[in-house]
Amino acid sequence: MQFVFDLDGTLCFKGMPLSSDIEAALKALNESHTLTIASARPIRDIYPVIPTWMRQLNLIGGNGALVKTGDVTTATYFDDFSPLAQLLEDYPIDYLADSDWDYAYTGAQDHHIFGKVDELKLARNHSSYHTLPSIIKLVMMTDHPKILDAIANLPVEAHIYHNEALIDISPAGITKYRGVQALGIDEFIAFGNDANDISLFEHSCESICVGTHPKASACATRTIDSAHVARTILEYC
Incomplete structure (x- = not known):
């Protein structure tokens, strides 16, 4: 199965790197599934909060404007700024x-x-x-x-x-889901926490909202507390 994870407010909090328990859960999940990180951060600013091994995952940055797979990054710019x-x-x-x-x-x-x-x-x-x-x-x-x-x-x-x-x-038209489409991903499970994750929730086969953002949680399959992120990830291993 494909899994798509938001970063801030979902996997990491208050700008800090991933905690050891969440990293361990992701590493276990990565053994039998495919992980993608989808963040509002540009790729440059994703790197400081994830461990080195996760840099090799598919990365979606800038809410979908940047898509990195392997060593290749594609970008979508404003046509008219x-x-x-x-x-x-x-x-x-x-x-x-x-x-x-x-x-x-x-x-x-x-x-x-x-x-x-x-x-x-x-x-x-x-x-x-x-x-x-x-x-x-x-x-x-x-x-x-x-x-x-x-x-x-x-x-x-x-x-x-x-x-x-x-x-x-x-x-225009740039969303995290568009980034997922650019990677050729059809079916996926999404983890997110706020408005810019709604496009993921709307197109996923299952969605987990971390926290109680009104619009995001209304679109999610289930809602969890931030303290339960690691154990929820492990449910899919």
Whole structure:
């Protein structure tokens, strides 16, 4: 069976690497099944929170904009970034813009999101989106109603996190499930925890929601507490 796992809030918590019990459960599952990691993080930022052996798994990053299998990574970029660029020019918005590897970050050094960006110092911070060759994802550090209204009228995929005052924006049609499709996976079991995992839940043969996110848990086959992730994984071994 194919298994697709979200990372943050599902396998790892508060930006920390996988715990030893969850890693052990995944390693046991990997002996007889095929695992894929599907994260909002770009591939660059998946590496710090997973053990080295998991880097060889299929990896979906940027909510589906990046798909890595073996040594090959394919990327989907914004066809037209200019409407989002105009918002960044018109409003004083801090942001994180990701290319397929490098990035541009303009926020405060003590912002919690910055602690998850390029922890291994593998990439270059361009400091402005203008010098990125192409963009796969944009995180705006705001949830101002005017910005939300403007984005609602653009051909993009957007996830709003009011509790963090963030808008996570991907090219139109980009979802984690699209990344799964790109890997040729038809039937799978999904583990996730929030809105960007709903596309996985809707197309999986079984889905496990970690925690009680209202929309995600409503789409899931079952809901579990974060303390029970490892033992739930072991049920499938």
